[in-house]
Amino acid sequence: MFKSIRWRLILIYFLLVFLAMSVVGIYIVSQLEQIQLDMNIKNMSSRIKTIIETSNSIKADNWDDNTDRIQQNINSIQVGYNEYVYVIINDEKKTIIASSVPDTVGQSAFNANQINNYVLTKSFDGSPEHIAPPDQNQYENENENPSSYHMSFPVYSDGNIKGFIYLVNNIEHIYETVDQSKEIMTQATIIALALTVFLGLILSSGITKPIKELTFKAKQMSKGDFDQKVSVKSNDEIGQLGNMFNFLIDELKQSMSSLVQEKSKLETTFKYMADGILTVGIDGNIIHSNPVAKKLLSLHSEDEKYDDVVESIDDKLLLSKLKAKKYHGTEILEQNGETYNIDYAPFMNNQNKVGGVIIVFKNITEQYKIDKLQREFVANVSHELKTPITTIKSYTETLLEGAIEERQLAEDFLNVINSESDRMSRLVSDLLKLSRMDYEQTKWKKDKLNVTETINEISKKLQIQAKNKDIKLHVDLPYDMNICFDRDGFEQIILNIAGNAVKYTPDGGNVWLSASKNNGKISISIKDDGIGIPMEDQARVFERFYRVDKARSRELGGTGLGLSIAKQIAEAHDSTITINGELKVGTEIIITIPELI
CATH class of the missing domain: 1.10.287.130 (Signal transduction histidine kinase, dimerisation/phosphotransfer (DHp) domain)
Incomplete structure (x- = not known):
């Protein structure tokens, strides 16, 4: 229960009031008791003086001759309840010569039950002496009333003590008054404490209620709900705390919005990066990976351990190996026919210590x-x-x-x-x-060309070469086909491709040149029944210096650049060249050019 600030506040208020009331009560009661006792002393002293002043026999120098008259004077005094007066002569035995208690007359004062020997003895030095009940514990007689107040008053004659007036006064009423005061103070303390608890509940509620509201709102915030506001009903410290909380919410919402935006940008960037990104903690757990990294490493879940993933790929990437290089370095990895440049560097945690390593897989296959x-x-x-x-x-x-x-x-x-x-x-x-x-330094002079006329002219240049090998050159071209093309470039494409067809076709073979239109495109086909091109080489025949049969190509005088030049010229004119062929059956190359309308 006392873990709550509300009950701790109430307890503090309770203890403060209890201590204050206790101290005040004790002080007031003790002071009241002391005042009552002091008044009693004054009254007893005044009463003794009155007895002395009103009795000529007591004022007489010789008490031995006036004992009867002194007794009569004592009898004439109005004595209160439980009040005793003794007249003691200053002789060797300290004899009682008169008393309100007749049985004690003639006795030694030291033997009288109601007389406190200590008080009497102390007054021998000539000064009045008195003692209160709390001081009697070690001096009182067994039969002495513990509620009696004793006073011994010396009486002088010619500068000498001739005797003592000893007065015993019952002061039970003083202690009854003190006890009643204690009861009143106790009741007042109980009432004050009850009011303290009640008011403490009200006051602490005013303090703890806003704090509870702040706690609840903060808990909602911890769950991601930032649409929280606290009601401010005062301008005190609690109100200022509420205002600051509301201000914090607004600032936090803006910061979170910016963070979410930045996080979204980063996630989108990582997701669509061509490079693979992998973040690994110092404990070997995978913290983050983008789709490229997941695909490259065949990563199904980020719960997998990093070393378990890369162990089968390349042990140079194990975390222990990276740590040995202080998490800085570069590696080359070949995976699934692709080549990757792997750069890695450490990142720091909030204690400015190495928290892990970021690994970047850059695909450098094309490079x-x-x-x-x-x-x-x-x-x-x-x-x-x-x-x-x-x-x-x-x-x-x-x-x-x-x-x-x-x-x-x-x-x-x-x-x-x-x-x-x-x-x-x-x-x-x-x-x-x-x-x-x-370097796009060639300046093309694009003109309108009639495909049929141009190819017919080009084919005449191949006639001698074809005739020497007894190759039949078949030309089948529609007339109404026009293109926008550089004449020299177009002629070089046809000469290079058709020249290769004649060159690599055995003696007595055939070469066909034809063309057709389809969907705004003109397709020019150059086909032979020569040695053909294997399927695995067809994708590379346009590479520079690439030859299917290197020995025969050099024998025939080729440079290995003809088809590369033809493809470059075609691409410069938004055209394409494709190849179809089969080994020992023949080859067909198709040039597709946009038609000039």
């Missing part, structure tokens, strides 16, 4: 392929140039060594050198042409 193609390209160019250079150099050295003297041999060697030089020239020319097209 890797391009780098590989570039290396192959350089190797092929080097090889293509090295062969004619070697031939030219060897033949030239032979001529210089004396073969030039033999005319027929020298002419044969010079023809070979000339042929190899032409081959090198064609290769360099084709490379320059491809380079210009790569």
